[in-house]
Amino acid sequence: xxxxxxxxxxxxxxxxxxxxxxxxxxxxxxxxxxxxxxxxxxxxxxxxxxxxxxxxxxxxxxxxxxxxxxxxxxxxxxxxxxxxxxxxxxxxxxxxxxxxxxxxxxxxxxxxxxxxxxxxxxxxxxxxxxxxxxxxxxxxxxxxxxxxxxxxxxxxxxxxxxxxxxxxxxxxxxxxxxxxxxxxxxxxxxxxxxxxxxxxxxxxxxxxxxxxxxxxxxxxxxxxxxxxxxxxxxxxxxxxxxxxxxxxxxxxxxxxxxxxxxxxxxxxxxxxxxxxxxx
Amino acid sequence: xxxxxxxxxxxxxxxxxxxxxxxxxxxxxxxxxxxxxxxxxxxxxxxxxxxxxxxxxxxxxxxxxxxxxxxxxxxxxxxxxxxxxxxxxxxxxxxxxxxxxxxxxxxxxxxxxxxxxxxxxxxxxxxxxxxxxxxxxxxxxxxxxxxxxxxxxxxxxxxxxxxxxxxxxxxxxxxxxxxxxxxxxxxxxxxxxxxxxxxxxxxxxxxxxxxxxxxxxxxxxxxxxxxxxxxxxxxxxxxxxxxxxxxxxxxxxxxxxxxxxxxxxxxxxxxxxxxxxxxxxxxxxxxxxxxxxxxxxxxxxxxxxxxxxxxxxx
Numbered sequence: 407x408x409x410x411x412x413x414x415x416x417x418x419x420x421x422x423x424x425x426x427x428x429x430x431x432x433x434x435x436x437x438x439x440x441x442x443x444x445x446x447x448x449x450x451x452x453x454x455x456x457x458x459x460x461x462x463x464x465x466x467x468x469x470x471x472x473x474x475x476x477x478x479x480x481x482x483x484x485x486x487x488x489x490x491x492x493x494x495x496x497x498x499x500x501x502x503x504x505x506x507x508x509x510x511x512x513x514x515x516x517x518x519x520x521x522x523x524x525x526x527x528x529x530x531x532x533x534x535x536x537x538x539x540x541x542x543x544x545x546x547x548x549x550x551x552x553x554x555x556x557x558x559x560x561x562x563x564x565x566x567x568x569x570x571x572x573x574x575x576x577x578x579x580x581x582x583x584x585x586x587x588x589x590x591x592x593x594x595x596x597x598x599x600x601x602x603x604x605x606x607x608x609x610x611x612x613x614x615x616x617x618x619x620x621x622x623x624x625x626x627x628x629x630x631x632x633x634x635x636x637x638x639x640x641x642x643x644x645x646x647x648x649x650x651x652x653x654x655x656x657x658x659x660x661x662x663x664x665x666x667x668x669x670x671x672x673x674x675x676x677x678x679x680x681x682x683x684x685x
Numbered sequence: 686x687x688x689x690x691x692x693x694x695x696x697x698x699x700x701x702x703x704x705x706x707x708x709x710x711x712x713x714x715x716x717x718x719x720x721x722x723x724x725x726x727x728x729x730x731x732x733x734x735x736x737x738x739x740x741x742x743x744x745x746x747x748x749x750x751x752x753x754x755x756x757x758x759x760x761x762x763x764x765x766x767x768x769x770x771x772x773x774x775x776x777x778x779x780x781x782x783x784x785x786x787x788x789x790x791x792x793x794x795x796x797x798x799x800x801x802x803x804x805x806x807x808x809x810x811x812x813x814x815x816x817x818x819x820x821x822x823x824x825x826x827x828x829x830x831x832x833x834x835x836x837x838x839x840x841x842x843x844x845x846x847x848x849x850x851x852x853x854x855x856x857x858x859x860x861x862x863x864x865x866x867x868x869x870x871x872x873x874x875x876x877x878x879x880x881x882x883x884x885x886x887x888x889x890x891x892x893x894x895x896x897x898x899x900x901x902x903x904x905x906x907x908x909x910x911x912x913x914x915x916x917x918x919x920x921x922x923x924x925x926x927x928x929x930x931x932x933x934x935x936x937x938x939x940x941x942x943x944x945x946x947x948x949x950x951x952x953x954x955x956x957x958x959x960x961x962x963x964x965x966x967x968x969x970x971x972x973x974x975x976x977x978x979x980x981x982x983x984x985x986x987x988x989x990x991x992x993x994x995x996x997x998x999x
Contacts, residue, residue, distance in 0.1 A: 413789035420778055503773035507830065510739045510767045511790035512759050518790070682741040683732075683770065 410513045410521020414495075418525055423494055427487050428533065434483045435537055439475055440467045440544045448552070462643050468549045468556035469542065473567035473639040476541045480571060481632050485578040485603055488530065492582025493595035495526060496673070500590035506682050519677050523670060526579050534572040567639050570659075574632045577662050578603075580669035581628070587673045603629065615652065625652050628665045634658035689717040690750070691838045691869035692738060697747035699733050699893075707733040709893035710747070715871050717837075720864050722884030723873040726983055730893035731873040732770055735842050738871075739767050752838045763791075766836035768844065772827025776816035780807055780826050783815055787830045801829040805859065821852035828859065838869045845879055857883055877975045887975075891983040904978045912977070913944040913951055915958070916967035923963045930957065943971070 418424055447464040454460060466475050499505040508518055542558075549556045559567070585595040607629035614620040624630050630652050638655035653661070692715035699708040708730045715721040725731050736742040738749060740757015754760035774783040784798045802808045805825040810818070818826065824844060831839055844860065845853045860883050864870055874880050880887055881901050889897040889904070897904055917923035924942060927935045936943045944954070948970040958965050 409790055409792045413786045416782070416786055416789060417775060417778070420782060421775075422777060502775065503771065504775060505773075506736075506739075506741050506769055507773045507787065508790055509741055509757070510762060510765075510769065511787060512763050512792050512834075513790060514757070514759055679743075681736075681743060683736050 407513070407517045407520045407524065410508075410518045411524045412521075413508075414522050414525035415528070418495070418529060421494075424491065424529075427491050428536075431484060431487045431533065432537065432540060435476065435479055436540060436544050439479055440541065440548060443467050444548050444552075458643060464552075465554075465556070465643060466641060467545055468552075468554065469545045469558045470556045470642050472538075472542055472545055473559060473563065473570075474636070474641045475545075476538055477567065477571060477574075477636040477639055480574050481629060481636060482603075482608070484575060485629070485632070486600055488575050488578035489582035489585070489599035489603060490596050491529070492526060492579040492584075493586040493592060493599055494582075495522060496583045496586030497590065497592040497595040498586075500586075501592050503683070509682060515678050516674060519674050522583070523580075523673075526583060527576060530575040530579050531572055534568060534575060538568055538571060563639070570635050570639070573659070573662050573666070574635065577628055577632070577666050577669070580666055580673070584669040584673040584676075587676050621652065626661065628662060631658040631661040631665075635662065691715045691717045692721075692749070692751055692871060694734075694738075694749040695747055697734070697737060697749055698745045699730075699737055699742060700745045707893055708737065708744075711890070711893065711895055713888060713895060714898075715869060716886070717869050718864075718867045719885040720860065720870040720872060720883055722880035722887040723871060723890065724877065724880050724887050724979065725873075725875065725890035727875055729875075729890045729983070731875075731890055732842055733893075734890070735767070735769050735840055735871075735873055738840060739765075739769055741769065752836075763834065764836055765838040765840060766831030766834050767840035767842075768824075768827035768831045769840065769842045771846075772823045772830070774815045774823070774826060774830075777814065779812050779814055780818065780822075780829075781811040783826065784811075784830060784833060788833055791834050793833050797833050797835070801832045804832065804862075805829045806855075820847040821849065821855075824848060824852070824856065825859075828856075832863070836868070838871065839863060840871045842873045843875070844872065845874070845876065853879075877979050881975045889979060889982045896982045897978075901975055904975065904982075911948050912971045913942075913946055913948060913954065914967070914969050914971045915942040915944065915954070915965060916940070917942065917958055918964045918966065922961070923958055923965075926958060926961055926963065927954065930954075941967075 444464060444467045447460045450460040456463060465471060499508065509515060513521070558564070582595060582599050585599050586592070589595045589598060607627055611624050611627065611630060615624055634651040634653045634655050635658040637651050692713060694711055694713045697708055697711040697713070700706045711734060713734070723731050723734070733742065737744055738751050738756050740762065749756050751761045752764035775786065778786065781798060781802065784802065785795060788795055788798060799808070802811050805828050807822060807825055807829060810822060815823070815826065824847070828841065828844065831841065841860070845856045848856060857879065860870060860872065872880070872884060884901070886898065886900055887904060888895055915923065920937070920940065920942070924935060924937060927942060927944065931944060931946060934945045951968060951970065955965055955968055
């Protein structure tokens with residue numbers, strides 16, 4: 407597994423697609439989540455309408471709301487990017503046929519996949535560290551420029567928030583990785599994953615969330631549970647966009663961990679049993 | 686004393702989920718230290734067999750031992766290097782980085798990389814991305830990757846596929862070089878001349894079954910060894926006359942009659958044709974090529990090509 411992990415780190419480090427995905431995530435988080443939000447709310451347009459004044463909303467980018475502001479895009483753009491990352495990491499191997507080059511080296515199939523999983527775990531950890539760290543730095547710069555005062559969340563809350571961020575990114579990465587192995591096609595894995603995320607979870611989930619029967623199903627979906635975890639890191643003001651959650655945060659944590667294990671086990675089982683090549 | 690076997694299969698069978706029976710009850714024995722040619726027409730089951738031996742496919746039934754262990758097990762993989770079908774590498778990595786990735790998976794020190802790059806003559810292009818490589822360079826990188834572990838057994842699937850004549854010659858020379866030091870090479874090909882030039886023994890596979898095995902000379906001897914080639918006019922009359930005398934032994938290739946008979950019968954055959962008023966302009970003994978043997982064993986109709994001359998009629 408260590409041999410496989412070392413090989414995976416080299417591949418991941420040298421792959422431009424990974425850096426581009428990381429860049430998009432950081433750009434979205436920092437530019438849209440912080441800088442543009444701050445600029446717009448600092449100088450709101452004349453037609454700006456909100457039940458909460460812009461002078462209050464602007465506090466979303468200050469240190470006191472660090473976790474809520476970072477976790478919020480994790481359910482959408484963060485999830486999408488990690489599905490793509492996970493899908494690329496496995497499906498590309500089938501597209502390029504490099505899966506057979508790997509499998510005729512020394513490690514067994516389980517070791518190959520566990521090495522890949524370990525590498526993705528490290529990547530998601532580093533993405534979480536850099537995302538949270540750079541958001542914190544940006545937040546500090548903005549509050550300093552603004553001349554306002556703000557306080558950081560307690561360390562225990564920061565650690566919990568970091569754990570939530572890492573767990574959510576890991577679940578979506580594992581989902582993408584599982585789809586890559588199941589479909590053996592980059593397009594199908596990424597297309598399937600994004601369709602699930604934006605059509606099934608986001609669109610249908612929102613439209614039918616109060617429908618009896620459907621509501622019970624929605625309570626088991628990863629996105630719904632991730633939103634519940636995110637909602638537990640509240641903004642310091644009542645956001646006009648805050649909705650009610652279908653599940654509580656504790657259940658959200660548990661369900662997300664179950665999904666992480668489930669996607670991992672399914673990926674290993676399929677990878678172990680399936681033939682490589684041939685028709 | 687029985688010679689050690691690098692590869693041994695018993696009743697190895699692979700039926701795909703589509704119902705296609707690709708390998709059918711295959712018993713294969715590759716001796717340690719030999720270059721074994723695995724020969725068969727396209728779709729005969731060569732690549733499927735090599736995938737089974739590499740652990741990429743799970744057999745439907747039967748057993749196999751590869752380098753002393755079951756296919757796909759770390760013990761087997763540690764002692765074998767393989768290039769199955771096309772050389773598959775990461776297009777965004779250089780040749781050298783691709784070998785670094787393979788070395789890491791295989792647990793091989795990176796000091797092995799430069800010697801194998803030199804062996805396949807890729808040192809100068811090693812820093813360029815794999816996606817910029819020509820077919821020949823890709824094949825050579827595939828061989829380099831297969832050699833990284835310094836394997837006892839080397840499995841090469843159609844190693845000259847897509848190469849130009851120069852590249853083909855270089856690859857053949859490389860294969861001969863790889864045999865040095867007692868290494869076993871299992872080489873699949875549909876190119877008879879390649880197998881004839883590089884292999885100690887040959888196994889012929891057709892429709893998933895091993896139909897013959899032995900040295901090239903043994904295979905020639907088994908299927909008649911030599912043939913009589915006769916040019917006669919009128920051809921049809923000569924064909925009828927000889928078919929009545931030697932049923933199932935007469936073929937027409939390129940306007941000549943090819944007879945699978947003992948060359949000692951040449952004089953009597955000549956007398957018979959002349960006595961029937963048939964003009965015989967040429968009668969000679971031909972050494973049977975591996976191609977003829979192959980066609981007989983696999984019962985595959987030949988296509989016209991500059992090398993073989995023309996088509997075959999019965």
